[in-house]
Amino acid sequence: xxxxxxxxxxxxxxxxxxxxxxxxxxxxxxxxxxxxxxxxxxxxxxxxxxxxxxxxxxxxxxxxxxxxxxxxxxxxxxxxxxxxxxxxxxxxxxxxxxxxxxxxxxxxxxxxxxxxxxxxxxxxxxxxxxxxxxxxxxxxxxxxxxxxxxxxxxxxxxxxxxxxxxxxxxxxxxxxxxxxxxxxxxxxxxxxxxxxxxxxxxxxxxxxxxxxxxxxxxxxxxxxxxxxxxxxxxxxxxxxxxxxxxxxxxxxxxxxxxxxxxxxxxxxxxxxxxxxxxxxxxxxxxxxxxxxxxxxxxxxxxxxxxxxxxxxxxxxxxxxxxxxxxxxxxxxxxxxxxxxxxxxxxxxxxxxxxxxxxxxxxxxxxxxxxxxxxxxxxxxxxxxxxxxxxxxxxxxxxxxxxxxxxxxxxxxxxxxxxxxxxxxxxxxxxxx
Amino acid sequence: xxxxxxxxxxxxxxxxxxxxxxxxxxxxxxxxxxxxxxxxxxxxxxxxxxxxxxxxxxxxxxxxxxxxxxxxxxxxxxxxxxxxxxxxxxxxxxxxxxxxxxxxxxxxxxxxxxxxxxxxxxxxxxxxxxxxxxxxxxxxxxxxxxxxxxxxxxxxxxxxxxxxxxxxxxxxxxxxxxxxxxxxxxxxxxxxxxxxxxxxxxxxxxxxxxxxxxxxxxxxxxxxxxxxxxxxxxxxxxxxxxxxxxxxxxxxxxxxxxxxxxxxxxxxxxxxxxxxxxxxxxxxx
Numbered sequence: 109x110x111x112x113x114x115x116x117x118x119x120x121x122x123x124x125x126x127x128x129x130x131x132x133x134x135x136x137x138x139x140x141x142x143x144x145x146x147x148x149x150x151x152x153x154x155x156x157x158x159x160x161x162x163x164x165x166x167x168x169x170x171x172x173x174x175x176x177x178x179x180x181x182x183x184x185x186x187x188x189x190x191x192x193x194x195x196x197x198x199x200x201x202x203x204x205x206x207x208x209x210x211x212x213x214x215x216x217x218x219x220x221x222x223x224x225x226x227x228x229x230x231x232x233x234x235x236x237x238x239x240x241x242x243x244x245x246x247x248x249x250x251x252x253x254x255x256x257x258x259x260x261x262x263x264x265x266x267x268x269x270x271x272x273x274x275x276x277x278x279x280x281x282x283x284x285x286x287x288x289x290x291x292x293x294x295x296x297x298x299x300x301x302x303x304x305x306x307x308x309x310x311x312x313x314x315x316x317x318x319x320x321x322x323x324x325x326x327x328x329x330x331x332x333x334x335x336x337x338x339x340x341x342x343x344x345x346x347x348x349x350x351x352x353x354x355x356x357x358x359x360x361x362x363x364x365x366x367x368x369x370x371x372x373x374x375x376x377x378x379x380x381x382x383x384x385x386x387x388x389x390x391x392x393x394x395x396x397x398x399x400x401x402x403x404x405x406x407x408x409x410x411x412x413x414x415x416x417x418x419x420x421x422x423x424x425x426x427x428x429x430x431x432x433x434x435x436x437x438x439x440x441x442x443x444x445x446x447x448x449x450x451x452x453x454x455x456x457x458x459x460x461x462x463x464x465x466x467x468x469x470x471x472x473x474x475x476x477x478x479x480x481x482x483x484x485x486x487x488x489x490x491x492x493x494x495x496x497x498x499x500x501x502x503x504x505x506x507x508x509x510x511x512x513x514x515x516x517x518x519x520x521x522x523x524x525x526x527x528x529x530x531x532x533x534x535x536x537x538x539x540x
Numbered sequence: 541x542x543x544x545x546x547x548x549x550x551x552x553x554x555x556x557x558x559x560x561x562x563x564x565x566x567x568x569x570x571x572x573x574x575x576x577x578x579x580x581x582x583x584x585x586x587x588x589x590x591x592x593x594x595x596x597x598x599x600x601x602x603x604x605x606x607x608x609x610x611x612x613x614x615x616x617x618x619x620x621x622x623x624x625x626x627x628x629x630x631x632x633x634x635x636x637x638x639x640x641x642x643x644x645x646x647x648x649x650x651x652x653x654x655x656x657x658x659x660x661x662x663x664x665x666x667x668x669x670x671x672x673x674x675x676x677x678x679x680x681x682x683x684x685x686x687x688x689x690x691x692x693x694x695x696x697x698x699x700x701x702x703x704x705x706x707x708x709x710x711x712x713x714x715x716x717x718x719x720x721x722x723x724x725x726x727x728x729x730x731x732x733x734x735x736x737x738x739x740x741x742x743x744x745x746x747x748x749x750x751x752x753x754x755x756x757x758x759x760x761x762x763x764x765x766x767x768x769x770x771x772x773x774x775x776x777x778x779x780x781x782x783x784x785x786x787x788x789x790x791x792x793x794x795x796x797x798x799x800x801x802x803x804x805x806x807x808x809x810x811x812x813x814x815x816x817x818x819x820x821x822x823x824x825x
Contacts, residue, residue, distance in 0.1 A: 169648060173751070300798040331798045338748050344547035344672055345793035361750045364655045369747040372666050373547060374673035393655040439654065 158468055159200040160193075160458070163220035164231040164254070164447075165213055165241075168205035172299075172359055174233040177255060178203050179438040180447025181231040187432055188455055195462035199455070202226065208235040217241040221248050221470075228473045231450040233257065233443065238267060239303065251474040251494065253454045255446035257384070259307050259537055266474070268494040270449045270485070271442075272415040272503045274304065274357055275311060277382045280506040280528045281355065281413045282315050286322055288508075288521045289378055289408055291353035293327040295346040297366070298357050300331045307537045314535050327351055339369040347375040352406040354379050360387035360441070364394060367410060371397055376404025383415035383506055387441040391511045398511035411519055413506035413528070416445045416487040418516060425452075425486030449485050453492045456483045489527030505529035543672040544789045550674075550744060551761070552785020553681030557740035558762030559769070559777040560689045561733040566771050568709045568729050571620070571632040572763075578643035578756035579616070580737030583609035584745055585650045585752075587659050598659035605659075606738050612643075613734025617727035625712070625723070640756060647752035658745040677743045682782055688736070689774035705729070761788070764804035767811040780807075 168175045185199045193199060202224060206213035213236040220226045221244070229245070233255035245252060245266045256262055256269030272280065285291065298308060309329075316323040327349050332342050343366060346354055354370070354377050356363055363385040370377065390410075391398050400409035417426045419433075419440040429448050433440050454477070458467045461476025482491035489505025505527035508519040522528065558576055565573045587605035590596045596604065616639055624632050666673030696702035707715040708722050716722045741755060748755070761784055768780030784807060792800045 302798075328793075330793045332792055332800070338551045338744065340550040340675075340747055341544055341547040341789035341792040344543040344789070347672065348543035360655050365747060365749045369550075372550075372673055372675040372747050373543075374666060374668065387655060389655045393657050395657075 157193075157196045157198075159198045160468055160473075161200045161202070161224060161226045162228050162230045162454070163216075163224065163226040164201070164203040164229060165206050165216045165220075165237045166203065166231065166233045167208040167235045169207050172208065172235060172257075174255065174257075174359075174443045174446075176439050176441055176444035177231050177233045177447040177450075179436070180433070180444030181451045182447070183429075183432050183436045183438050183444075184448045184451035184455070186436065188451075194455055194458045195467065197468065201230070203231075206234050206236050210236045210240040213237045213240040214244070217244055221250055226250075227468065227470045228252070228454065228477075229254065230454045231255065231447040233446055237261075238264065242267070249470045249474050251470075251477045253450045253477070253494065255443070255450065258303055260303075263499045263537075265496075265498045268453075268477070268492070268500045270416075270453055270488065270492055270503060271383070271446055272413075272489070272506055274382055274384070275307065275534055276504050276530050277413050277415055277506050278308065278311060278357070279315060279530050279534065280508075281380055281382060282312075282319075282322070283530075284411075284413065284508050284519075284521070284528055285353065285355065285380060286319060286325070288519075289353060289380070289411075291351075291378065292325065293349065293351045294325050294353045294355060295328045295330070295349060295351035295377075296326065296355040297330045297332055297342050297346070305331060310538055311534065339366045340373060342366070343370045343375045344373045346370075346377065347373055351375075352377050356381040356385070358382075358385060360385045360390050363410075364390060367394060367397060367403075370403055374404075376406045378406065378408040378411070380411040380413070383413050383442050385442075386412045386414045386509065386516070388419060388439070388516065389441070391514045391516060394511065395514075399513070400510075409510045409512070409519075411508055411510045412516075414442065414509050414516075415503065415506050416442065416449060418507060418509055418518065419445065420516070423486045445487060449487045449492075452485055453483050453494075456480065457494060489529050504533070541790065542670045544793060545786050546669055546672045546674050548786030548789030549682055549782065550678040550747065550785070551788060552782035553678045553685060554740045554744045554758055554781075555761045555765050555785050556682060556685035556778040556781030557688065557736055558759060559765035559781040560685055560692065560774045561736050562759070562762055562766040563769055563771055563774045563777045564692055565729060565733055566766070568705050569620075569632075569726055570629045570709065571636060572629070572771075573733065574633065574636045574759055574763075575616070575639035575643055575756075576733060576737050577741060577758040577762065578640050578647065579612045579734050580609055580739075580741035581752060581755035581758075582643050582647045582650075583612055583734065583738040584658065584741045584755075585647055587742065588656055589650065591657075591659060601659045602742065605742060606735055609734040609738030610731045611734070613731035614727055616734075617730025620730065621723040621726045625726070640759075644753055644756050647756065651750050651752045656750045658742070658750070660746040675747065681740065681743045685740075685778045685781065686775065689778040693774055761785075761804045764807035764811070767808055767815075770811075770815060 164181055166174050166177045185201050189198050204216040206216055213234055229252040231254050232252050238258045238261035242264050252267045255271050256273045261267050261269050330342055363381050367379055396402055398410045401407050417423055419430055438444050457477045457480035460480055465475045466472035467476055477494035478496040480494055482493035484491050488503035490503050507527050508522050509516040510519040561576055565571055583605050586608040587601040590601040590604045624635055666675050667679060696706055704720045708720055708725055712722055765781035765784050766777045769777030788800055788803045791803060
């Protein structure tokens with residue numbers, strides 16, 4: 109009996125170890141969600157013509173995840189496919205998570221373009237894609253329409269952002285801050301991002317030169333890895349400096365953490381954040397803490413500069429998105445809007461160009477985009493135009509929203525559908 | 541400066557509690573548990589899910605999270621005693637890296653970038669010290685972490701069970717032959733660590749980012765604190781945790797704030813060099 113027992117135990121033990129290892133590895137693989145789903149996530153439902161294959165590279169995990177871009181893009185393509193596709197072609201959509209790393213962004217771009225033969229990139233919203241893949245996209249005639257969080261996304265011939273981005277967004281934020289909110293001491297807490305800090309500083313100097321008297325109100329500029337660090341020290345510092353307004357450039361979970369930390373240290377201030385923090389779940393998560401006056405008499409509320417229209421806007425195109433998202437169970441926020449608007453802009457250009465160009469090839473898609481009529485998405489301050497230029501300023505405005513009675517509403521000084529815009533274009537980044 | 545130092549009590553309390561557990565596990569079980577804060581963070585996620593799915597109020601959901609922390613500790617402890625009881629410290633520690641990766645993978649699926657309202661263990665008003673509000677939970681955590689360190693050290697030195705645990709850490713096989721329930725005690729220490737890590741993470745969660753990886757990597761700061769106690773002295777480790785929290789808090793809003801992540805590494809390198817200075821000098825001579 110013992111002769112049989114030992115081998116059996118050994119086998120059981122080996123199976124248990126293998127099983128445990130498999131569970132851990134499977135879980136780890138799941139964590140890189142999008143990479144495993146990269147070639148599998150598809151919105152195609154067949155059709156008589158060959159499908160138009162497109163892909164998306166986004167940062168879906170890590171400290172600054174833009175996870176809802178994917179379902180937002182999928183929802184639009186699903187809608188278009190259900191209506192017969194583009195010129196009879198169904199759209200097939202692949203996506204992948206670059207985790208904010210250049211190596212992963214580069215690998216995914218090569219996978220999609222060289223192996224999967226996609227004809228364009230739609231909805232890319234990544235911390236690494238623009239810096240990493242510029243030359244690769246250009247060399248392979250791949251057009252990109254997506255969300256831009258980095259300066260490099262705005263200065264490439266093949267890359268067209270649908271959002272204002274952190275720079276136009278920042279200037280709009282400053283305009284609204286000093287024109288409407290009129291604080292006396294501003295503490296600005298910026299991301300510790302080496303690629304954007306120099307241009308932020310350049311823009312601030314430019315803005316100060318355009319608006320006399322503003323410079324003295326910038327009390328402190330702090331750089332922090334807000335996603336990896338506790339926000340309490342930064343808000344305690346802001347309190348010690350007597351700041352009555354805190355500016356942030358971060359995503360919604362981190363903004364919520366900052367406001368809760370402000371309450372815990374007794375900071376009495378208004379909070380204003382870039383559109384990256386626009387998320388419909390924020391008012392519910394903050395509860396009464398989001399209302400004006402919750403932090404004290406200096407607290408005029410929690411504001412965001414939504415770079416695309418508020419999801420409860422009366423605009424019919426926004427309403428269509430909200431209805432589709434509800435049916436598909438997609439969270440409506442800034443990131444899912446970027447996915448939707450990117451896909452809508454891309455499809456609009458393809459529909460217009462289908463009779464002139466071969467939209468099943470990368471070159472044809474690029475030509476269709478370069479020659480498109482500027483598209484009124486209903487979401488942006490300015491019409492979206494890919495064009496043939498070497499750079500794309502994108503959408504040059506934001507709509508200021510604030511939390512009131514548990515929901516986002518249009519902030520004072522604005523109307524539904526109106527946007528605070530930047531006159532002209534921003535100064536180019538200096539080479540230094 | 542005072543405001544920033546006091547703000548450091550918030551992360552400092554977490555680091556202190558985690559550091560005590562790291563030293564405890566290293567001394568008793570011969571493992572540097574790199575998955576410690578991930579265990580606590582995953583258990584804390586259970587409180588979120590229990591609120592969302594079961595509609596529990598903060599009190600019961602917190603109790604459930606602490607029980608989950610113990611359960612996670614029991615499961616990982618059972619894995620350790622089943623397969624790695626007689627393995628080297630290096631191998632056991634490497635196994636905790638695999639555990640860390642697994643826990644992050646699961647936790648990242650739960651906290652997927654949205655905003656969350658974690659139950660607040662201490663939702664009362666902050667305590668005003670020198671004009672700065674300090675969350676009452678963080679003050680309690682700092683005090684409890686130091687008391688825990690003192691208590692565990694006294695417990696190990698003065699009680700029969702403490703003597704068994706020390707015997708187990710020194711000579712596990714001999715202790716087993718003498719009738720000490722090595723496996724049970726090992727699992728119990730893992731469960732205890734799971735409970736402490738869960739409470740530590742839950743105190744800081746209401747005012748911290750709700751992305752899972754940063755919560756899992758809190759252990760790095762705690763490792764710096766544990767090294768300050770030379771992986772032996774829990775009280776020094778706890779105080780070290782508070783000091784690292786304060787140092788981080790001073791550096792973060794300063795001109796070198798962008799290098800705050802380097803704080804634990806600076807502490808670790810400094811302690812390692814200081815710890816081994818005599819060896820190096822002996823070698824040189």
